Amino acid sequence: MQAGLDWTTQVRRGVLELCVLGLIQQRPAYGYELVSQLSGWETLAINEGTLYPLLRRLQKEGLVEASWQESDAGPMRKYYRLTPSGTQWLERMQLEWRQLAASVTEVLEGKG
Amino acid sequence: MTTVNEAVTRYLQQFDRELRGLPEPDRLDAVREIQSHLEDGCRGGESAEAVIARLGAPQALARAYLSAYHLNRTVPGRIPKLWQALSAMVYFGSVGFGGMFVVPILAALTFALGLTGIVAPLAGVARMFGAHWVSMSGPGGPLPMAWSIPVGLLLGIVGAAGAWGSWLLLRLYFRLVARGYRQWAMLASLAMNPVVGK
Numbered sequence: 386m387q388a389g390l391d392w393t394t395q396v397r398r399g400v401l402e403l404c405v406l407g408l409i410q411q412r413p414a415y416g417y418e419l420v421s422q423l424s425g426w427e428t429l430a431i432n433e434g435t436l437y438p439l440l441r442r443l444q445k446e447g448l449v450e451a452s453w454q455e456s457d458a459g460p461m462r463k464y465y466r467l468t469p470s471g472t473q474w475l476e477r478m479q480l481e482w483r484q485l486a487a488s489v490t491e492v493l494e495g496k497g
Numbered sequence: 498m499t500t501v502n503e504a505v506t507r508y509l510q511q512f513d514r515e516l517r518g519l520p521e522p523d524r525l526d527a528v529r530e531i532q533s534h535l536e537d538g539c540r541g542g543e544s545a546e547a548v549i550a551r552l553g554a555p556q557a558l559a560r561a562y563l564s565a566y567h568l569n570r571t572v573p574g575r576i577p578k579l580w581q582a583l584s585a586m587v588y589f590g591s592v593g594f595g596g597m598f599v600v601p602i603l604a605a606l607t608f609a610l611g612l613t614g615i616v617a618p619l620a621g622v623a624r625m626f627g628a629h630w631v632s633m634s635g636p637g638g639p640l641p642m643a644w645s646i647p648v649g650l651l652l653g654i655v656g657a658a659g660a661w662g663s664w665l666l667l668r669l670y671f672r673l674v675a676r677g678y679r680q681w682a683m684l685a686s687l688a689m690n691p692v693v694g695k
Contacts, residue, residue, distance in 0.1 A: 416530060416533075417538065433551050434552050434553035437561075438562050441527065441566065442566075460533040460536040461533060462537075463526075463529070
């Protein structure tokens with residue numbers, strides 16, 4: 386079972402970046418919100434200890450930008466939104482993801 | 498309730514300490530964000546311990562932040578503009594070609610002038626005390642014996658200063674090349690593998 390878990394971890398790492406960017410594109414979001422949203426899918430549930438460093442990296446790379454905003458009830462929250470280059474990067478990743486998924490399906494189904 | 502706050506405060510303090518490698522504004526921002534997350538979690542009805550457990554140990558979280566910060570991944574979100582690609586080519590072309598001459602010449606100068614700086618004063622002293630194999634001559638024939646040491650010292654100082662200067666130039670050259678490399682390497686890699694958008 387251990388080998389299977391390692392494999393899933395590796396595959397998820399890249400896919401989670403795609404999902405996080407996808408969620409942020411739909412509407413600006415803060416970290417706690419992203420964790421809650423992704424926890425709706427068991428396979429995608431992201432650990433907070435992974436999400437925040439990932440957001441930090443995306444911000445540093447200029448794919449997302451962040452701003453602190455007051456909330457009606459609750460603490461100040463750091464909202465993330467996509468930058469223009471983040472939007473381009475996401476479109477490209479989505480395209481690659483679809484191509485990859487289609488190819489893998491074909492290979493596994495034995496079409497050549 | 499106090500114990501909950503204590504756990505949160507302790508966590509944030511330790512996280513803050515572990516982030517000391519980050520620039521001040523980034524460190525404060527990170528701590529503030531984790532604090533906001535902990536508050537949201539507790540407001541949502543979870544125990545602070547549960548939220549903290551999912552964040553992981555403050556050392557591990559800080560390490561992940563630091564590695565996210567230092568990771569330099571090329572994000573080819575755009576095709577480089579023509580002038581950027583050309584600048585990168587000019588940079589790598591001139592550095593590759595220029596390095597063949599600049600580096601050996603400066604290194605040889607540093608060595609030769611440094612040697613002069615040591616040998617000339619010694620030769621001056623040797624001549625003063627009768628070493629005939631040392632010859633010093635000016636425009637009007639051999640120099641007076643009394644000048645041996647001052648002239649030797651002068652030559653030595655000029656040589657040492659020259660060696661120091663070439664060494665500084667060599668280091669400056671390396672620094673400029675390294676800085677330019679960091680700046681242009683990403684563009685150059687984009688120029689070689691342009692991303693066809695959409």
